[in-house]
Amino acid sequence: MIDKTIFYYLLLFANFIINFAFIPLVFEVIQQRYSHNIPYISIFLFMIAQIIFLFVVLYKEYYFHVFIYVVGLLCSCILLFLKKYYDKQNTKVINVIKNETVITTTEEAMNTFMEEE
DSSP states (O other): OOHHHHHHHHHHHHHHHHHHHHHHHHHHHHTTTTOOOOOOOHHHHHHHOOOOHHHHHTTOOOOHHHHHHHHHHHHHHHHHHHHHHHHHHHHHHHHHHHHHHOOOOOHHHHHHHHHHO
């Protein structure tokens, strides 16, 4: 029979990995300035789960766990704000392209780029 503390530490480590896995994602979104492929529903559901976990660990006074879930909640909040900001910027770029000429091939893109210089 496996001791229950092993399961506890495995679950704690899994939660640690899940929450800290969002840190590289935040940096990637900041670096690429593109977040169109991350759906809003995923961010909201993750935030709801983090808030529920925070209530539980605060109620049970598991203060070490609070740190883990606060990191996940902060990352999801940052992702939400970055998504809103970058989606708005990308929409402006698309509108500018629609108002100008639509480039269909790479040759046309190169010709347009050369003409601008």
